[in-house]
Amino acid sequence: MIKEYIKQLEGVSFDFLLxxxxxxxxxxxxxxxxxxxxxxxxxxxxxVTQNTLYGYLQTRIGGNYIKAFKDENYLKSINISRWNIxxxxxxxxxxxxxxxxxKNQNYQKFEEAKKIYHKILLSEKENGLxxxxxxxxxxxxxxxxxxxxxxxFCNSNPFDKSSQALIxxxxxxxxxKNLDKxxxxxxxxxxxNNVCRDFEKLIQKID
Numbered sequence: 699m700i701k702e703y704i705k706q707l708e709g710v711s712f713d714f715l716l717x718x719x720x721x722x723x724x725x726x727x728x729x730x731x732x733x734x735x736x737x738x739x740x741x742x743x744x745x746v747t748q749n750t751l752y753g754y755l756q757t758r759i760g761g762n763y764i765k766a767f768k769d770e771n772y773l774k775s776i777n778i779s780r781w782n783i784x785x786x787x788x789x790x791x792x793x794x795x796x797x798x799x800x801k802n803q804n805y806q807k808f809e810e811a812k813k814i815y816h817k818i819l820l821s822e823k824e825n826g827l828x829x830x831x832x833x834x835x836x837x838x839x840x841x842x843x844x845x846x847x848x849x850x851f852c853n854s855n856p857f858d859k860s861s862q863a864l865i866x867x868x869x870x871x872x873x874x875k876n877l878d879k880x881x882x883x884x885x886x887x888x889x890x891n892n893v894c895r896d897f898e899k900l901i902q903k904i905d
Contacts, residue, residue: 730902735795736814738900740821742893743787750864750886751780758870758878772869779867781827785835786863788818789842790856791890795897797851805904808848815839857890 729735755776792811799805819832847854861883865875868882875882 726896726900728902729897729900729904731904732810732814735904736817738897739788739791739795739814740818742896743784743791743818746860746886746889746893747780747784747787750882750889751776751783751868753885754864754868754870754878754882758874775869777826778831779869781822781831782867783860783863784822785819785827785831786838787860788815789835789839790858790860791893793842793846794852794856794894797846797848797856798897798901799904800848801852803904806848808843812839812843857887860890861886 727734729738792815796805796808796811800808816836819827819835823829823832842859864886865879865882868875870878
C-alpha cells in the first residue's frame with residue numbers, strides 16, 4: 699500500500715513522504731541542542747506541509763484524486779505548491795522556536811535561526827527545490843528576520859504566513875479557495891499547534 703502511494707506521488711521526495719512513518723517508529727527525542735532542533739524543524743515542516751496540502755487536494759478532488767496525480771502537468775503544479783508552502787513553513791516554525799527560546803530561556807543567538815534555515819533549504823535542493831524558490835525564500839526569510847520582534851512572535855499568530863501560503867499556492871480554483879479558506883487555514887493552524895505542544899514538551903535548556 700505504501701509503495702503504491704509513493705508511486706502515485708511521483709516527484710515527491712522520500713523524506714516528505716516518510717516523515718510521519720519515521721516518527722511513529724522511532725518516536726521523539728528530547729531537544730537538547732541546535733542539531734536536534736534543526737532536525738525537528740525540518741521534519742515537522744515537511745510533515746505539516748505534506749499533510750495539509752495533500753489532505754486539502756484529496757478533499758477537493760475527491761474520487762479523482764488518484765487520477766489527478768497521474769497527470770504530469772498537475773504533478774508539476776503540486777510540486778511547485780509543495781515547495782513554496784514548505785519554505786514558508788520552515789520560516790514560521792524557526793521564528794516560533796527562537797522566539798520561544800528567547801522568551802523562556804533568554805536565548806539570544808538569533809543568527810542560529812538563519813543558519814538552520816539556510817542549511818535546511820540547501821539540503822532540499824538535492825530533492826528538487828529550485829533555485830528560484832530557494833533564492834526568493836532566503837530573501838523573504840532575511841526580510842522577516844530583520845523585522846521580527848523575538849519577544850512577542852511566538853504568541854502573535856506565528857503560523858499565519860504558512861497558512862496563507864497553503865491557500866495561495868494550492869492548485870485549486872480561486873472560487874473554491876475562497877469558500878475553503880477559513881477551514882483550510884484553521885486545519886493548518888491546528889497541526890502547528892500540535893507541533894508547538896510537542897516542542898514545548900521536548901525542549902531542554904539550550905546553551
